[in-house]
Amino acid sequence: MIYEKHYVWSILLRLYHWSLVSSIVTLAITGFYINSPWTLTTLEGTGLYPMLTMRNIHGLAGYLFTSAILVRLFLLLFGNRHERILDMLPVTSRNIRNMSTTLCSYSYLHDCHDEERLGHNVVAGMIYVLTIIAALFQMASGFYLRLPENVFWQKWGVMLFGTQQHARFEHHLLMWYFIIFALIHIYLVIWNDLKNPDGITSSIFTGNKFRPRNIK
Numbered sequence: 001m002i003y004e005k006h007y008v009w010s011i012l013l014r015l016y017h018w019s020l021v022s023s024i025v026t027l028a029i030t031g032f033y034i035n036s037p038w039t040l041t042t043l044e045g046t047g048l049y050p051m052l053t054m055r056n057i058h059g060l061a062g063y064l065f066t067s068a069i070l071v072r073l074f075l076l077l078f079g080n081r082h083e084r085i086l087d088m089l090p091v092t093s094r095n096i097r098n099m100s101t102t103l104c105s106y107s108y109l110h111d112c113h114d115e116e117r118l119g120h121n122v123v124a125g126m127i128y129v130l131t132i133i134a135a136l137f138q139m140a141s142g143f144y145l146r147l148p149e150n151v152f153w154q155k156w157g158v159m160l161f162g163t164q165q166h167a168r169f170e171h172h173l174l175m176w177y178f179i180i181f182a183l184i185h186i187y188l189v190i191w192n193d194l195k196n197p198d199g200i201t202s203s204i205f206t207g208n209k210f211r212p213r214n215i216k
């Protein structure tokens with residue numbers, strides 16, 4: 001079987017992905033610290049100010065996270081055909097077929113793979129869209145916590161979360177969505193790479209995937 005290389009993920013999508021990964025890892029570590037600092041409080045005031053440093057790093061990573069999500073929203077509408085939202089949701093017969101094929105192969109009901117498809121499988125696509133919605137709530141609660149006096153974030157914060165304490169609690173809970181998502185995601189990327197010949201893992205670095213030459 002001869003395979004052909006196809007350019008699937010633009011540089012913007014790959015930058016989005018790795019900015020998301022690096023910002024979420026940083027936000028989770030600093031977030032855990034903000035919630036329960038693991039350094040002795042005696043360090044505070046000794047000129048080290050660990051909590052201030054963690055909050056500042058959290059704020060910076062929050063801006064990287066936000067710009068990454070804004071880029072992805074742009075690509076959902078104006079990206080290439082594999083990056084657009086219509087290719088990620090079960091809204092066409094082609095996508096509905098792919099969703100049932102993927103669910104069957106993920107549940108080991110049968111061993112087939114949609115070789116024609118280059119973009120995300122629709123099960124992954126739906127979860128990625130859900131992850132973007134979760135990110136929008138994380139941004140809204142985060143900016144409500146960071147800029148409580150800002151009229152725009154206050155209006156949205158009160159409407160979506162109520163008090164700041166509720167926003168903080170839901171902000172903390174949402175962190176677990178991203179942690180559990182990342183663990184399952186990495187497992188499924190490796191699983192797909194072992195099962196199927198399209199080179200999924202390297203695609204998020206190079207942008208290329210592989211497909212048998214006879215499939216158009």
Ligand code: HEM
Nearest residue numbers: 027028031032034035062138139142143145146172175178
């Ligand atoms: C996936 C992304 C994010 C995760 C996992 C995350 C996680 C956390 C966690 C665990 C806390 C501590 C909450 C607590 O007290 O228990 C926190 C606090 C906070 N986060 Fe995030 N966060 C994320 C995104 C953001 C964004 C986008 C912003 C916006 C700039 C932001 C701003 C804040 C602020 C201002 C606080 C309160 C810090 C304080 O106590 O003064 N976060 N975050």
Ligand code: HEM
Nearest residue numbers: 017021024119120121124128131182185186189200201204
């Ligand atoms: C915190 C950790 C991670 C997060 C939050 C994350 C998030 C995401 C998201 C949201 C997408 C969808 C991109 C889109 O919207 O089109 C994606 C795709 C992808 N990610 Fe990750 N990722 C993480 C770690 C990794 C790691 C460590 C790898 C391994 C190399 C990886 C490999 C991939 C691949 C190959 C795709 C494309 C999958 C496909 O073709 O369907 N990710 N990731």
